[in-house]
Amino acid sequence: MNKKKIIGVIIFVVLILLIVGLKFLFNGETGTISGNYTTVYVATGGGKEDFIADEDVNKILKKKYKIEAVYDSWSNGKTITLPLIRESVGLGSQSIIDRLSNKESISINTEGVSKYDALFTSDQRFYDYYKLSPNKDAGESDRYTVLDGGLTLNTPIVIYSWKDVADKLIEQEIVTKEEDGVYYITNMNKLMNYILEGKTWADIGLNDLYGNINIASTDPVSSSPGATYYGLLLSILGNGQITDEGLEDNLSKLKQFYQKSGYMNNTPADLFERYLKTGMGGEPMIVDYEKSLIDFANSNPNGFNQVKDDIVVLYPKPTIWNSHCYAAFSDNGKKLYNALQDEEIQQIAWEKYGFRTGITGGNYDVSSVDIAIPKTIKSTVTSLKMDYYNKLIDYLKN
Secondary structure, eight states: OOHHHHHHHHHHHHHHHHHHHHHHHBOGGGOOBTTOOEEEEEEEOSSOHHHHHOHHHHHHHHHHHOEEEEEEEOOTTHHHHSOOBGGGGTOSOHHHHHHHHTTOOOOTTSTTOOBOSEEEOSSHHHHHHHTSOOOGGGTOOOOOOOOEEEEEEEEEEEEEEEHHHHHHHHHTTSEEEOTTSOEEESOHHHHHHHHHHTOBTGGGTOTTSOSBOOOBOBOTTTOHHHHHHHHHHHHHHTTTOOOSTTHHHHHHHHHHHHHTTOSOBSSHHHHHHHHHHHHHHHOSOEEEETHHHHHHHHHOHHHHHHHTTTEEEEEESSEEEEEEEEEEOSHHHHHHHHHTTOHHHHHHHHHHHOOEESSTTOOOOOTTSSSOOOSOOOOEEOOOOHHHHHHHHHHHHO
């Protein structure tokens, strides 16, 4: 082989090695160099698992912000009672995990623990409560200082029903259908009274439905969505104002409502699935989040097409927000909080998962959802403070 051919082969081999090296150096389509990410550890409440795992969301975080987020699953209540460290959920240092198992006193300030950069709750009351000093007498754990944060993902409480049911509720002057095709429950008190009085579906002309009028929900005692819904009912009974005066009477009424509700699912996902699978005969009305329908329409378009002409979304007037709130404890936590405000990420949150982001109740393009939902959510009540939720749940338990 002559000298020119040898040089040509060498150049060819070098080019091949260079291409292979670049492929390993760069991270796929994103064009960002791997290994240069800031890892952010987040204690995370449920209800947004698909969104935070979304491939496009994480590509944006890596490409534009050099962030790799690690989300550990936490129940909202345990973020208050357990030390907010990775070892509390079986991650991080094995020696710390062993010490926790041996009932040793461990806190976020213990040397060697794996700390979090942020908390991403699925309920605003826990976000508000976390910013307060811990109640040591109640066994609450030490807390990080919240440096930044706020509402990040929002979805209103709605009632899913069916057209035949909605039409009868319109006749009863409980539901109103507006010009844009959106259905609103404009007399929630009357609907609650029907349930408390034991009225049947047949009493309002739905002879094919058996039993008493009811709205299925998750259990408020053990489920955050259920507690949010019952908080809404308590606000409605108090005409939007929750005060100690008259609280006992309203709680007594809610206790009767709770007792008449019968079997309750523990998770909204299970309840929504039951609603879709059993139809109007199985679940004439259920309480869930608006986002559930949009998520379902995107994840199962064939299934959505089968039911979209029969489903009706009823918006209580007023309704209440289920707000996923982010609390940053470190500079890295603040970086992720700011990144989650990215317009591309917020667009994905709405279009794929049904979360209203940014300014609460802002205008949204709802044309892609082939069912009537409002562009804006105008009539809402504020989330209850933790002490009123505790009184409500304790009253229902007892």
